[in-house]
Amino acid sequence: MPGDSRRIAGPQDSRAPHWFGRQQETHQEAGGTRQDGRGDHDLRPVYLHTGVVSQATGSAYMEMGQTKVIAAVYGPREISRREEFTMKGRLCCELKFATFSCRQRRQHIQDNQERDGSLIVLQALEPAVCLDKFPKSQVDVYITVLQDDGSALAAAITCAALGLADAGVMMYDVVVGCSVRQCGEDQWLDPSVREEFRPEVESAGDHGMVTVGLLPSLNQVSALVLDGHLQQQTAVQAVKTCISGCQGIYPILKDCLVSSTRRNVPSLEQKSGQTSTDGQNGQT
């Protein structure tokens, strides 16, 4: 068992009390509504906030229903000595589930799921960041899932992109993540954890989960993950649903960025009078 000997390790298989109680609840699939009462293609309420980690260059916090994710961006900082010289910058992502984030206790050390998640987030963000703008340096993104109530990976992608924008890292576009759970005939956008970990059920056919990272204003997909078993047509349909979900989150992200910029970045008039008069004839 890998473990950190300096920590007081909690019991390996501890479970929260409600694990035993509420587990018995069943899905209410009748009428196409989901357990929390929303439609198949409805998103959960989204809350976004920037500037939550004071030490970081930029940071962001995201809630999607009960899923809570925090991302901190550091840099551009110096690349470590062992790396080779590159004219391009480097992006490093680290995804971590907090020990208390899931129903089952997570360990302090990164496990395989977290390592995979880090790679996917990196893959989603890398095409969006102007890496040539900071040669020889790297930007570190640390994402912590505080509570996992489904679609944590999608939330991590969105949150990390918002953190990067808050840090003032040059980007071609922001990235928005969204997931779809396909369960037989049903296609659920932005699944909660109970929809995600559905034990294999009665109906045969397609079962899987699709996560998409989208550059919304360029309309390009930067990351695509497909778990499970899906027919080609279903998969295409699921990806389309994901993209429409991403487009639904994008205005919220944009609003959050605009308001946080207005709040935190002093505008040009305060800096000098000269530039504001220049700007006047350009503004419509």
Next chain:
Amino acid sequence: MAAPRVCVPGERLVSTADCESGRGTYVHHGYIYSCLAGYMHKRNLDGKELPIVEVIRQKEDAVPRIGSIVTGKVTSVSGRMCKCAITCVERTTLREPFRGLIRKEDVRATEKDRVEMYKCFRPGDIVLARVLSLGDANCYLLSTAENELGVVLALSEAGAQMVPVSWSDMQCPKTGSKEFRKVAKVQLQQE
């Protein structure tokens, strides 16, 4: 005037037919897009037909570029070179230092072959330098071969802040002893 427009990364600003792309923007398929979350503003430059569109954000990330003036603290001196930790690029303070290196031949413009490193820098000195090149994987290559560049702040052996007396000497106000430095002629920067 209405509040300046706030842009987010990836937002389409104007067509390239109307404007030229400036800082914080990029061109894609004939349109100028924003790279930053910040304020958009247009500038008319003399001799140019089209105004330049820029997106400005105060917290813009600064990394040393070729030709930029950096402020650093000397960390170690050897016979051939001097290492320093870059703490400022132009006017922005860095959150974390970058490693810089001043080679013996880049210390001053004249009598390059007679430079003695120990008579130019001491660990702890604050130096102004210009970035020569991005260097190797380890360090940025810096140069102090200009009158305005070199040591600006130094402590004497007695621990007092020294006063420059010539281009190669600094004097301790406490003990009156002179120490050798590559002294910078500090210029007042106009606001």
